Amino acid sequence: MKVAIVLSGCGVFDGAEIHESVLTMLALSCAGVPYQCMAPNINQAHVINHLTGQVTEGENRNVLVESARIARGEIIDIKNADSHDYAAVFFPGGFGAAKNLSDFAFKGSACQIQPDVLHFAKAMAAAKKPACYICISPTMIPRIYGQDAKLTIGNDQATAQAIEAMGGEHIDCPVQEFVVDAERKLVSTPAYMLAQNIAEAAAGIEAAVEATLAMIATEART
Template sequence: MKCLVLLAGCGLGDGSCIEEVILTYAALDRYGCDYTPVAEDISVPSVNHLTEQLADNRNVLLESARIGRGRMKSICGIDFEEYDALIIPGGIGLLNNYRASSTIEACIAHFSSRKKPIATMCAGIDFMRRFLGGSLLEHETNVLTAEKFCFDADNNIYYTPAFRKTNSCYTAGLGIGSMIYALKLRFL
């Protein structure tokens, strides 16, 4: 199974949640999934994570490369047909940095229209609701705990709350790991 991992920078307040990205990489490695982290080459305001105040503009692709494990690629020029699934770690950067991105919209549209699985966590569900409607997994997300995941068969969307429901890396990792494992089973 070959996965595209969509990053939105580096840091919960203005990018992708670093812990969720690392736990995602660990789960993908554990289950033998090939993956490519991608981000868009755009500049956006950053956040000082100590004061939570806006800071200088930063490039999303360059910031994502900090946690890209040497595999980071610009999403421009990626052939989505080569990938079986899309994984979206959480972070506020998804909601802010990609608010008006036609490139990211095309990526989501590709996976969604072909019913290829999309697995997301934390703020990723709010991001996906922009494309698939505000009621996507609405009930499930209210009752779901961090070590679990849920699945929307109609849209082929997987979701785990991760750090939305816990402060524990271990607990978030259980949810992310079980979600990636379930996704992998579909390709066996």
């Protein structure tokens, strides 16, 4: 029962949120579930100096190469990933999910998903395999699952309105909990959209991972 983890770079402001990524890996590892990290082989939208919060002019970084930092080098190009090989998929947050995996950070409800990411995510959805979206990454759900998909990013009103403009059904959710769309086998949790520290992020992520793995177990019994 191997699962996929889709990363979007390395660093909260321009890539995958490191705490969320590692907490997801830790929860899976503690449950005895092997995972494969993957990311698109594309340039980042931009590079942010995480000390100053400013864009670093003239610097380019690759999403797959940067994601390899978190994955300790054990990562593949999502373009080469076969959905048949995975029982579920996990999308940690960080602005990379909204800048590199999609362009939600720039275009809001008019956003599109990076083609290789969209192809893999839609293949998992078509196979009715469970998916867990964390933090800001649930903004991609309406583009993948269509109208009325239930999800949460916490309670940020502007983001929730953009999600609903895309056809999603946003549900307010506290940091330690998660929202389930049972019909689509979707789990989402706010993590650092609300978390004030790593312990709060961990509580919701661990619960969401457990719920996602329970869906796999249920599927295996049917």
